[in-house]
Amino acid sequence: MNPLQTAWLLGCATMALVGCGGGSDDTTPPPPPSAPMAAPANFAITVEYGSPQFRWSPTPGATRYELHEDPDGQGPLPEAKVDDYNETSRAGFRYQQDTSQNFVGALANTPTPVSARLNAIYRLRACNAGGCGGFTDATPFDIAKGISYEFPSGRAPLLTSVSAYGRYAMVSRDGLTLALRGASLGATTTTLVFARSSTSQPWQQQASLQSGNYFVDQMLLSADGGTLAVRSMKQVWGELGSRVVADAVYVYQRSAGAWSQQARLDAASAPAGCPQPCQAEIADHMALSTDGNLLAVSAVIPAAGSGGGASASSAVFTYARTGTTWAPQAALNAEGTFIASLALSGDGSTLAVTDRDLLRTSATPLVLVFSQNGGGAWTQQGRIPATLSIYSPPISGGPEYGAMALSSDGSTLAVNTANVAGQGVCGAAGPGSTETQRIALLSRAGGTWQLQGQAVMPRALPWTPWALASDGNALFLGGAMFTRSGGAWPCP
DSSP states (O other): OOHHHHHHHHHHHHTGGGTSSSOOSOOOOOOOOOOOOOOOSSOEEEEETTEEEEEEOOOTTOSEEEEEEETTTTSSSOOEEOOBOBTTTTBEEEEEEOTTSOEEEEEESOSSOGGGGTTOEEEEEEEETTEEEEEOOOEEOOHHHHHEEEETTEEEEOBOSGGGTOOSEEEOTTSOEEEEEOSOOSTTOOEEEEEOSSTTSOOEEEEEEOOSSSOEEEEEEOTTSSEEEEEEEEEEEETTEEEEEEEEEEEEEEETTEEEEEEEESGGGOOTTSOSSOOOEEEEEEEEOTTSOEEEEEEEEOOTTTTSGGGOEEEEEEEEEETTEEEEEEEEEOSSSEEEEEEEOTTSOEEEEEEEOTTOOOSSOEEEEEEEOTTSOEEEEEEEEOOBOEEOOSSSSSOEEOOEEEOTTSOEEEEEEOOOTTOOOOSOOOTTOOOEEEEEEEEEETTEEEEEEEEEEEOSSTTOOEEEOTTSSEEEETTEEEEOBTTBOOOO
């Protein structure tokens, strides 16, 4: 036998199992390759305090999940995997299951600011020891959707009880202008303004505005997107150390795409109704008309000779703009110590105010409603008793009452109120929970306010977001749309 035949026979002997000239008694077919895991279902992105939050349903067989980010969407930057959460640095993509067994995730302590993620697109996939499955569809981070609701009449801010205290981001009614508080809460905090030519186009930064000498506490953008009011803070040093107090409200206006400061409003520019010399401090809340020509701010006025404290009184200062000039208009007595919430109609003719009852001495708190005549004079129009929702903001001296919203014409008022025993609830109640959220809807006719209806939904999460359409005929609450019909607000 020649060497070639010998090699061939030895090869067949050692490879018999693959049928090289021989055979095997084992005729069992090889197992099929394992099917790749499906892409996670119901992948969605929401917004929490300006940052993206992720939700999805569990994928069978998955032991971990990977998030991939394209930071500028269709721009030149490449997509990359987001770092997994690191327990030591406490940074990265962190996720866990919630009470419904779905997953919720967030970007923890990442160095990239929210402003750099406004045009980001995300994909998610499930993985295990055998590898990773397919990706979800690319999903954009839509901050406008997270902070507002788009009605046919335009976008309206999404409110919660907590949002009565401060705002970190605002979007115009047409969704084309965005104001965003900078990431830092120190002396370098700025307000960033972005614009886009249409809702399908990416955001482009238009301005970076620094107000005051400490940090930005709250901001408001007019519905038409052309006026921005920013409340800033300052640090004051005294015998007992330092404290942070209100500095002023800075007003900016846009002209041909450029933003410039138009006014700085503080106690020195308070309306004449403030006892002179006015020692008022600009307080926690602001409201702005649709066109940005009327601004209302809350204020605290110390009692004469008392140095402030429990004897202080609350007020609302209004300022009006004529052309490019701002002037103080009125000081309205809010009948309490601190204001908890403000709402101004789009046309600037109606103002609603609630007071913060630190000791909860009032069993039925009041919503005060003021009306303005054509000449700029304000009168109290209503004192509406309401079982207001109570919450405790993270930076506060005590409990406060929830948010309110007025329609453009001021004839419809929505008030975040507390749970009321025996009220009807729209939708299925959450398992094991009877907690509800109630929005009282009041209507004005001939100067008289009456409760017209209420929107009541199970409260799946604390402070379910809600929004009132600018025309006052629709209210969005907890994923449901309530529509006024024949003067009533039936369940959707």
